[in-house]
Amino acid sequence: MREEDPILTNRALYIFSVTCGASVASTYYLQPIFPSVGRSLHILPATVSLVSTVLQLAYALGLLLVVPLGDLFDRRKLIPFLLGLSSLSLLGVALSPNFGLFLFFCALVGVTSVVAQITVGFVATIAEPARRGAQVGTVMSGLLMGILLARTISGTIDQFFGWRAIFVMGAIAVGALALVIAPNIATLPRSHQGGYGSLLGSLLVTFKAEPVVRQASLLGLLQFMAFSIFWNTSSLQLSSEKLHLSPFDIGLFGLIGAAGATAARISGKLADQGRQFAVSLFCAALIVVAFGLLYLFEYNLVVIVIAVLLLDFGVQGAHIANQSVIYAIGQQARSRITSIYMTSYFFGGAIGSFLSTLFFRQYGYRSVAIYGFAVGLTIVFVRFIIGDVQKRYRLLQK
Numbered sequence: 001m002r003e004e005d006p007i008l009t010n011r012a013l014y015i016f017s018v019t020c021g022a023s024v025a026s027t028y029y030l031q032p033i034f035p036s037v038g039r040s041l042h043i044l045p046a047t048v049s050l051v052s053t054v055l056q057l058a059y060a061l062g063l064l065l066v067v068p069l070g071d072l073f074d075r076r077k078l079i080p081f082l083l084g085l086s087s088l089s090l091l092g093v094a095l096s097p098n099f100g101l102f103l104f105f106c107a108l109v110g111v112t113s114v115v116a117q118i119t120v121g122f123v124a125t126i127a128e129p130a131r132r133g134a135q136v137g138t139v140m141s142g143l144l145m146g147i148l149l150a151r152t153i154s155g156t157i158d159q160f161f162g163w164r165a166i167f168v169m170g171a172i173a174v175g176a177l178a179l180v181i182a183p184n185i186a187t188l189p190r191s192h193q194g195g196y197g198s199l200l201g202s203l204l205v206t207f208k209a210e211p212v213v214r215q216a217s218l219l220g221l222l223q224f225m226a227f228s229i230f231w232n233t234s235s236l237q238l239s240s241e242k243l244h245l246s247p248f249d250i251g252l253f254g255l256i257g258a259a260g261a262t263a264a265r266i267s268g269k270l271a272d273q274g275r276q277f278a279v280s281l282f283c284a285a286l287i288v289v290a291f292g293l294l295y296l297f298e299y300n301l302v303v304i305v306i307a308v309l310l311l312d313f314g315v316q317g318a319h320i321a322n323q324s325v326i327y328a329i330g331q332q333a334r335s336r337i338t339s340i341y342m343t344s345y346f347f348g349g350a351i352g353s354f355l356s357t358l359f360f361r362q363y364g365y366r367s368v369a370i371y372g373f374a375v376g377l378t379i380v381f382v383r384f385i386i387g388d389v390q391k392r393y394r395l396l397q398k
Helices: 010-025 031-041 045-065 067-071 075-095 099-112 115-126 129-161 163-180 196-209 211-238 247-272 276-296 301-326 334-363 365-386 389-397
Strands: none
Touching: 010 075, 010 115, 010 129, 010 163, 031 045, 031 099, 031 129, 031 163, 031 211, 031 247, 045 067, 045 099, 045 211, 045 334, 067 075, 067 115, 067 196, 067 334, 075 099, 075 115, 075 163, 115 129, 115 334, 129 163, 129 247, 129 301, 196 211, 196 334, 211 247, 211 276, 211 301, 211 334, 211 365, 247 276, 247 301, 276 301, 276 365, 301 334, 334 365
16 A cells, blocks of 8 residues: 555455454453453452453543544554554463453553554545445454454363463464554554644544534443443353353354344445434344343343344444444544544443443342343433434534
């Protein structure tokens, strides 16, 4: 890719998709292996599950403080640098002798894994306007596949080689990508001419000035909260006495959820046709139905599989609809817009992870399903109140 001609080739799109998937997968390897890590580090599995909250809070911190750097520094250097740091952090997790160091390196993994969002913002910047939704959807499919397949890969490797091998593998994969991605990244002019302090200050300015960003951020917060409510407690429920699934079996649920990643491409194409509102509302309804099924049939594996498909399709499709709206605003502050939206998104995930663990420990899995159902209804309500934000944005532009 030439610096003066930043065309998004199919090869580059594939590399960016793999990079997003591998980097964000690092924050999800833990979810199906809580029991194994707990035994190894001599702590309760439910305590290990709280590490997911730490990971997501660290990721949110990275989104707030690191992602905006994409508007300040050359992404040809920034993205490989962050991938290298992420690789070292994963190796630190694998070698941790105690829970304190384990938690520390997990937090570093969370902060550095935001390189995936810088990559998504870069793709949105150089994508053809008429195909932006589809091309961003392709990269997001890779990212979402990474989130979901991380569980399958993690559960499988834990079953045969132990949980530490998972993070060694992740370190090698991310480190290799750090070496191959740079030639595919075009050098673009800086979109922010001030320093780091003014860059962070402009986040608040952008948030105040763009109602579309505020509205999409609220929806994203609720949507990823719903996603995290299920996945953070899934291994605890599926390994319970009545279901008694192994880490390998639990990991296979990631393959089921990965089928929902097709929602990203479908939603992206519909978004290019201006149908964001319909997509978002339909996806919100799927989330409500999914948690209703989980409440009614908490120990029925067939119904759980159906609920996983509905939930992942709903959350991922709605996410792409949100991104198609905010990325239509313009490219001058795209990394900062990504930072605002994704910080809200993962803050919602951290809340969902934390509260779902508490509900599970205190009241059982049905309370988790009720929590998710309530969040789903809230998304539908907010979606109706906000209305068609893309249509409103076009009117404001006129």
